[in-house]
Amino acid sequence: MSAGSPTITPGSPPAAPPSNTVPPCREYDGTGPFPAEEPSAPRDHGERLYVTVTALIVVAPFLALGLACWLLWGRLVHPADIVLGLVLYTVTGLGVTVGFHRGLTHGGYRAVRPLRVALAVAGSMSFQGDVIGWVATHRRHHAFTDRPGDPHSPYRYGTHLRGQLRGLLHAHIGWLFRSNHTPPARYAPDLLADRDIRAVSRAFPALCLLTLALPFGLGWAIGGTWTHALTALLWAGLVRIALLHHVTWSVNSLCHVIGHRPFRTRRHDRATNLWPLALLSFGESWHNLHHADPTSARHGVDRGQLDPSAAVIRAFELIGWVSDVRWPTPERVTARRL
Structure with missing residues (x-):
């Protein structure tokens, strides 16, 4: 653990990082653009490679979505492609929401070791970045929500129309291309100290290949032809990744601008449901309650609010795979309601 890093115990929310990690916030009034950052140094070869790989990860699935629409127009889709896509979307999506987010980032429950690792692997197969980097970035987002220091706030360029539109683009996808590194030593020292999670993080490139190889191989095994293998790769691989990307990024962007705010959050925090x-x-889009009570294992707390991630955590709890679950109590929910 580096000097000045917050102390994080398993099952506890991460401590807020020291304020000197970002520009002073006293100049920010909640409506204008974020104070200008100091000019960054020219990108070295490693940073240019990072941007290139990020562009490939972002653009390739999106192009595949366009190709898939064209193929669908020609009826080139098989039932197995859709089934495989739904299964992999569910597995990798829950890896992000239950594993990366509610478990590793916020300590909403304590999982047995094999499940903790399995969820980290599943989340890594979503193509959203290595597990330690993902957690560090999200903890930073919570430490500085919608104010200077937030890596993907839609209010970065102000609250006027032009600034808001630019901010939505930044929060949805633009922040991925900024040279604005979040240091894991400061925001995720607990994961850096975890040997198994470090191994999963290092395996991220291989897991990206695996998440594409699986639908290709299963498509071949089920259909027995190159056509079946390639359409499975397209639909259950690239299109599935693109859809999950944009759903996750929509929580970063739309769920801070559009929707309802029935719960009290910190100053400047505009998270919505x-x-x-x-x-x-x-269940991640019940984002207002999540920001009002970040360690809660359930985000959808009102009647009719579907929260599949919470249902999965409950199932794991019933079979003894997770414990110390931080379920919301009526008193905590009432105390945070506006």
Whole structure:
């Protein structure tokens, strides 16, 4: 653990990082653009490679979505492609929401070791970055939500129309291409100290290959032809990744601009509940309650709010694979309600 890093115990929320990790926030009034950052040094070869790989990860699945639409117009899709896509979307999506987010980032429960590692592997197969980098970035987002220091706030360029539109693009996808590194030693020292999680993090490139090889191989095994293998790769691989990407990024962007805010959050924090994304995001779009009570294992707390991630955590709890679950109590929910 590096000097000045927050102390994080398993099952506990991460401590807020020291304020000197970002520009002073006293100049920010909540409506104007974020104070200008100091100019960054020219990108070296490693940073240019990072941007190139990021562009490939972002653009390739999106192009595949366009290709898939064209192929669908020609009826070139098989039932196995859809089934494989749904299964892999569910497994990798829950790896992000239950594993990366509610478990590793916020300590909403304590998982047995094999499940903890399995969820980290599943989340890594979503193509959203290595597990330690993902957790560090999200903890930083919570430490500085919608104010200077937030890596993907839609309010970065102000609250006027032009700034808001630019901010939505930044929060959705633009932040991925900025040279704005989040140091894991400061934001995720607990994961850096975890040998198994470090191994999963190092295996991220191989897991990206695996998440594409699986649908290709299964498509070949089920259909027995190159055509079946390639359409499975397209639909259950690239299109599935693109859809999950944009659902996750929509929580970063839309769920801070559009929707309802029934719960009290910190100053400047504008996290909202956006019901149309609830099922696709496995309950993550009940984002207002999450920011009001980040360690809660359930985000959808009101009647009719579907939260599949919470249901999965409950199932794991019933069979003894997780414990110390931080379920919301009526008193905590009432105390945070506006």
